[in-house]
Amino acid sequence: xxxxxxxxxxxxxxxxxxxxxxxxxxxxxxxxxxxxxxxxxxxxxxxxxxxxxxxxxxxxxxxxxxxxxxxxxxxxxxxxxxxxxxxxxxxxxxxxxxxxxxxxxxxxxxxxxxxxxxxxxxxxxxxxxxxxxxxxxxxxxxxxxxxxxxxxxxxxxxxxxxxxxxxxxxxxxxxxxxxxxxxxxxxxxxxxxxxxxxxxxxxxxxxxxxxxxxxxxxxxxxxxxxxxxxxxxxxxxxxxxxxxxxxxxxxxxxxxxxxxxxxxxxxxxxxxxxxxxxxxxxxxxxxxxxxxxxxxxxxxxxxxxxxxxxxxxxxxxxxxxxxxxxxxxxxxxxxxxxxxxxxxxxxxxxxxxxxxxxxxxxxxxxxxxxxxxxxxxxx
Amino acid sequence: xxxxxxxxxxxxxxxxxxxxxxxxxxxxxxxxxxxxxxxxxxxxxxxxxxxxxxxxxxxxxxxxxxxxxxxxxxxxxxxxxxxxxxxxxxxxxxxxxxxxxxxxxxxxxxxxxxxxxxxxxxxxxxxxxxxxxxxxxxxxxxxxxxxxx
Numbered sequence: 001x002x003x004x005x006x007x008x009x010x011x012x013x014x015x016x017x018x019x020x021x022x023x024x025x026x027x028x029x030x031x032x033x034x035x036x037x038x039x040x041x042x043x044x045x046x047x048x049x050x051x052x053x054x055x056x057x058x059x060x061x062x063x064x065x066x067x068x069x070x071x072x073x074x075x076x077x078x079x080x081x082x083x084x085x086x087x088x089x090x091x092x093x094x095x096x097x098x099x100x101x102x103x104x105x106x107x108x109x110x111x112x113x114x115x116x117x118x119x120x121x122x123x124x125x126x127x128x129x130x131x132x133x134x135x136x137x138x139x140x141x142x143x144x145x146x147x148x149x150x151x152x153x154x155x156x157x158x159x160x161x162x163x164x165x166x167x168x169x170x171x172x173x174x175x176x177x178x179x180x181x182x183x184x185x186x187x188x189x190x191x192x193x194x195x196x197x198x199x200x201x202x203x204x205x206x207x208x209x210x211x212x213x214x215x216x217x218x219x220x221x222x223x224x225x226x227x228x229x230x231x232x233x234x235x236x237x238x239x240x241x242x243x244x245x246x247x248x249x250x251x252x253x254x255x256x257x258x259x260x261x262x263x264x265x266x267x268x269x270x271x272x273x274x275x276x277x278x279x280x281x282x283x284x285x286x287x288x289x290x291x292x293x294x295x296x297x298x299x300x301x302x303x304x305x306x307x308x309x310x311x312x313x314x315x316x317x318x319x320x321x322x323x324x325x326x327x328x329x330x331x332x333x334x335x336x337x338x339x340x341x342x343x344x345x346x347x348x349x350x351x352x353x354x355x356x357x358x359x360x361x362x363x364x365x366x367x368x369x370x371x372x373x374x375x376x377x378x379x
Numbered sequence: 380x381x382x383x384x385x386x387x388x389x390x391x392x393x394x395x396x397x398x399x400x401x402x403x404x405x406x407x408x409x410x411x412x413x414x415x416x417x418x419x420x421x422x423x424x425x426x427x428x429x430x431x432x433x434x435x436x437x438x439x440x441x442x443x444x445x446x447x448x449x450x451x452x453x454x455x456x457x458x459x460x461x462x463x464x465x466x467x468x469x470x471x472x473x474x475x476x477x478x479x480x481x482x483x484x485x486x487x488x489x490x491x492x493x494x495x496x497x498x499x500x501x502x503x504x505x506x507x508x509x510x511x512x513x514x515x516x517x518x519x520x521x522x523x524x525x526x527x528x
Contacts, residue, residue: 363475370470
């Protein structure tokens, strides 16, 4: 792959502070050279432990940008991009910094016409893993530095027990479909990878020397292979844990129907959701009817209906970001459900969410051939 | 909801099957089957919809969760939809539902999609007989059990 090294001074090799500084200098250059006018990035708020999302316009503000921080605070960045560009393309050139899963969900949103990539410079940020928001907060409050911890785990190539389940099984440590990638995996210094002609042009405008880097490709491939095997084993376990209605019912035992998983899901963009409509809740008549017919009924809260229904609706486009699990106030391990199931669904359609911008999602594609669901008539 | 007929002191399982039938084809085929006096079991509770593409997965799921033993979806043959491509949509949706049910061990055989056109009264009767027999062999929907425990 093509790209450019940002830090050529060998003294800074692997210096954590320098990595952050290099990214910030890169963003600063983007603004200074007028490649973009605005940058949407995670931003350090000195008052809070979690970074906030902010659009910055002045080069000097870039010092406080923190795109590499290993946490997704609440909503994914793709939701913000969708909010900004859904109605019409943004008028000023904007650079967005996205984690790989956020970039993948942005691709899905573009396919569903919920976001527009015109005038947008997408910059993917390599992600070796991220922490649960609460773990992250706790770490910061206790004085530990999550970013350093993540970088150390990356250097030793050991992973981290505290990473979210979605991150432990993630097969997308490097964003696809972005113009540029901020590379930290498989390189000692910060490497800006150009994926598109727009990306290459940007690097040239800033005045960086473009080089080939095959070592990084190899290392990324190794990481994905290693994770893939782990993922297979874990997903098998997860599905075993959820096999059958009894186990599913137990899994959702303490769900409080808050719909947080739906709110944060980048794919759940419908303005009018069935589960928030009048049709979803059970009404008085149903309780009476069922009780008379069955003699006894369990509480009809529609939890299973909500979770399975939502799963069927979004599984073809699920990007396995695991934010549903992070958002659950009852700490239900939702990724165990949507991770493996959506993988199976996408495999059956020979589709991978967020992979190719040109592909259309299975639910909007019409298959000329019979999908093998009905018996073929002998003619 | 379950209908039970007492036969020589022994309870025989009568499945409840919810049918979503397209107004332009399968519903008419059901009519035709009746007109030409073909026998098919009364276990199917037909719901007439304007197009098989109208059926959101939620309604299939709702039928199962509220105690249906099987769901039969009937639509026009591919390329013969009254609304251009409704049956293609139904096909894709059913495939997603089946894949999710299979992954979670929820007996995806309880859901069946068939293309039955207006003139295929015979096929309708055959499918109805066969599907009812299949569900009878499979036994009651596990969710029903869950409700009673």
